[in-house]
Amino acid sequence: MLSERKKQLNATILTVIMLGIGLQIAFSRSVSLNVIVVLICLLYLLYCRTSFKKIFVMLLVAFPLALGSWWSFIMFGTGDTWHSAWIYGTRVYAYLLLGSILTMTVSVKELLISLSIHAKLSETFVYGLLASFNMLSRIRQQFKLIQYSAQMRGKNYRLWQPALYLRIIIVALHWSEDLAEAMSSQGFSEGFPRTRMFNDPLPKWQLGIAIIVLVLHFGAAFLLRPW
């Protein structure tokens, strides 16, 4: 269904790269590598024709966070404060961009189903999550509705009052019960095979790319250790 659309990396491969590099970045101490990760991810986003505006807004929103990390090391760091500050400053962007190559190029549905096909994620989990994502807009509506119905009864729920969230949770619990019953009635069975209408090819070369990228980054980060 979706495969003919583009020549992009498979969602599962992107997840592997994101997690693999992400874990390494947590331990590596290299500014230049972080910058390289950021640049490569940006190039990939551009290749996938993600809108410039979206990318720009994302980078802008993260700026205070990066600046905050950077600044706190300049102010309170010990040892080579400049090096540490730049590591942590760039790390924020490296994480951000790593996440975005997944979230900005594939849909939630694509990602979940891809993971269930290639990474054996349980289908109960996949469809439960999908259903709840599909209900997000309704939860938002419900939030307003609860506040309004309380006002009509002479009660004011403010955003910081736990009672408001308790209501949302109760409502969501009931929705989930109804939904689970409906899904059973429509034949959804835990632990049994299903037909897959969703084509999600994962060519071998993509697996190769993931391995090469991870190994290269590992070698560079922990053996070469550039500045």
Add this chain to the structure above:
Amino acid sequence: MAVLSISNLTFSYAKTRPTILNTVNLNLESGSFNLLIGPSGSGKSTLFKLMAGLYPEYGGKITAGTIKLNGQSVSTLVPYERAKHIAMLFQNPSRQFAMRTVKEQLIFALENLQLSPQSITDLVTATLHQLGLESFKDRQLLTLSGGEQQRVALATVIAMGSDIILLDEPFANVDQNGRRTLLTDLKNMQITQGKTIFISDHDLTGYQDLVDHLYEVDTVQKNINEINQTRLNSVTRETPVHSKLNAASVFGWHDLSFTAATRTLLTPHSFHLPEGQLGLLSGANGIGKSTLFAALSHQINYQGQVLYKNKASERIRIKQWARIVGLVFQNSTDQFIKLTAQDEISLSHQNTLQPHYWTERRIKSAVRKLHLSEVMDHVSYQLSGGQQKKLQVLSMLIMSQPILLLDEPLAGLDAVSLKNVMELVRRTVIDLNLSSLIISHQRIGVTELIDYELNFANQALTIQGG
């Protein structure tokens, strides 16, 4: 052909809770059209969920008896095996979809049955065609009206090829047109494809020539009996509405218009709600009735003005406005903000705008009139659909905002409850001189208590029977 038989079935939600169904015996004749009637809270939904194999998996306990599908206990069947024979449409149309769009929903169900990809594609196309839903293929389910959602749910069940179709009060949020279409569809499927249809409903209109077997819940014995179909002929005709409007008014709108996405729902219109009168807002499903209420209660954006005491109300803060316009939501559970029925009523009592009128005694008698006394200590979510409606309406009546808008307050009520709710609403409106509008697809038993009818059609509102 699937055969479903229930023998000596006894069921309760928990050991300590009262028995809901007691020694029920029922054999569904295959290829027949069946109707189950009974007051709200009598266990109709429970029986249907038992037949669909959802209970006891999702709650409750069968203390005696069996439900067998082709000789095998329903609850031991794997859902995908069961769905090929028996499937259900639910009371709450919007909560039965896991997927986002109509097509995805149908595909999801067929994937569960492990059909081949090619036959899934073919079946989806064929089913959408059969029900005339082709243009809905890529529509988002959450944007469809209640009636449209039920048609999609029916399409899902038809596509799965289930022989027995259970419909648990499927028309609660569906207008008369939609209801007729759905009933015709169902009859068609019974005759041409030999489907077994089992519907639970409160409204007996339109069933005379359709039904093969009529069942009724015996609320005393807590079991189910087949009864004579002459009951269906005793359906009363609705009383025509003769609109007579009072001149006095504190609330209205001027050049009001609004849209849903890109679709115009109402072109500029002006009207004044008469004081101390109860009006019926009628019109087909999805025409914009609920949206009108949302506009009047300042929940959505609109053009024009909503007037209160001859002043534009747009600058009144929502918190203040909520004490002027009271809205009874279509979905009862949206109204609840406490845990138990008693808490809901107490909160309204505490904050009512008419404390002199709503005395302890009056509230007690209203609770009794609506047959809620027994369930006041229950969690409101665990009440039956009809009980929830009654609790919801009462808690808003006690608030007594000068403007009272009721969106389908009678959906899913049996004839007695409906009469009691309508009488209570009417009494309150007259006693407290409220201006009230009510949306109801159900007309029988309603029209005689209505002062005027406002019909919503062709993006305009007109007074009927003036």
